[in-house]
Amino acid sequence: MSFKTLVSKQAALLDKDLMGPEIGFTLEQLMELAGLSVAQAVLKEFPRSQRTKSQVLVLAGPGNNGGDGLVCARLLKLFGFKPVVYYPKHNTKAPFFSKLVKQLKFFKVPVLNTDDDWLRYLNPNDTVCVVDALFGFSFKPPVREPFGGVLNQLRQAQDQIPIVSVDVPTGWDVDEGPVEPNCIVPKVLVSLTVPKPCALKIDPLETQHYVGGRFIPAEFANKYGFEPFAYENADQVVKLVPE
Ligand SMILES: NC(=O)C1=CN([C@@H]2O[C@H](COP(=O)(O)OP(=O)(O)OC[C@H]3O[C@@H](n4cnc5c(N)ncnc54)[C@H](O)[C@@H]3O)[C@@H](O)[C@H]2O)[C@@H](O)CC1
Numbered sequence: 001m002s003f004k005t006l007v008s009k010q011a012a013l014l015d016k017d018l019m020g021p022e023i024g025f026t027l028e029q030l031m032e033l034a035g036l037s038v039a040q041a042v043l044k045e046f047p048r049s050q051r052t053k054s055q056v057l058v059l060a061g062p063g064n065n066g067g068d069g070l071v072c073a074r075l076l077k078l079f080g081f082k083p084v085v086y087y088p089k090h091n092t093k094a095p096f097f098s099k100l101v102k103q104l105k106f107f108k109v110p111v112l113n114t115d116d117d118w119l120r121y122l123n124p125n126d127t128v129c130v131v132d133a134l135f136g137f138s139f140k141p142p143v144r145e146p147f148g149g150v151l152n153q154l155r156q157a158q159d160q161i162p163i164v165s166v167d168v169p170t171g172w173d174v175d176e177g178p179v180e181p182n183c184i185v186p187k188v189l190v191s192l193t194v195p196k197p198c199a200l201k202i203d204p205l206e207t208q209h210y211v212g213g214r215f216i217p218a219e220f221a222n223k224y225g226f227e228p229f230a231y232e233n234a235d236q237v238v239k240l241v242p243e
């Protein structure tokens with residue numbers, strides 16, 4: 001499949017640019033839209049008419065990828081799912097992460113920590129899919145604990161429960177793809193703003209690929225060397241189909 005990608009360093013620069021003094025977005029705004037994109041992709045892949053269960057396990061990591069997961073969980077609740085969040089390492093760098101957790105309590109979405117038995121939700125009888133919001137474009141392999149153990153469990157379950165990866169399949173090298181042994185293979189990847197090079201390594205027969213994070217004008221995309229994606233109507237995601 002051919003699509004333009006942005007290497008991890010450029011993706012970080014693009015982010016900085018969007019949140020810089022000239023453009024003026026805040027991280028909270030972008031994260032809300034990123035989480036909305038992922039929740040929309042989950043709804044498109046697993047519509048109510050085609051499923052008999054509604055539980056979604058959201059795995060949230062310690063960085064902004066995890067923040068996208070926290071937002072996504074809240075929106076999934078509004079979209080009729082029963083999300084449960086496993087958030088083993090809280091982000092203490094910015095106060096709004098704890099606000100996202102408060103909002104989840106307000107929505108009666110359970111937020112589990114390392115003392116809780118999160119594995120009981122990794123159960124194909126009840127769980128529609130797992131949202132992998134562990135790490136995004138700032139991940140550098142090899143994975144450190146407790147996340148290595150979480151990835152092992154995911155890999156064992158992935159044939160029974162589809163994984164929806166946010167921006168980058170966790171454990172994959174952002175620019176090189178699945179270079180570590182035994183990487184997870186998501187059923188759905190939601191690239192944010194523009195795919196990272198690892199997305200070129202997905203097998204389109206195994207993984208449905210969406211682009212989301214619909215927050216930039218055409219000129220800004222061109223500045224970073226890509227064309228805007230063909231979003232329809234008010235959709236927050238667009239599915240890339242193999243040519
Ligand atoms: N413009 C965009 O595309 C936007 C991207 N956002 C999200 O932000 C993500 C990037 O966020 P961050 O830069 O915070 O990075 P990540 O969320 O990818 O990860 C950073 C965290 O992971 C830890 N980490 C890195 N490598 C590790 C390893 N090997 N083992 C264990 N821990 C490790 C770091 O210590 C840090 O706490 C994107 O992938 C995307 O999901 C959105 O939130 C906002 C807008």
Ligand SMILES: [K+]
Nearest residue numbers: 132135166168
């Ligand atoms: K991820």
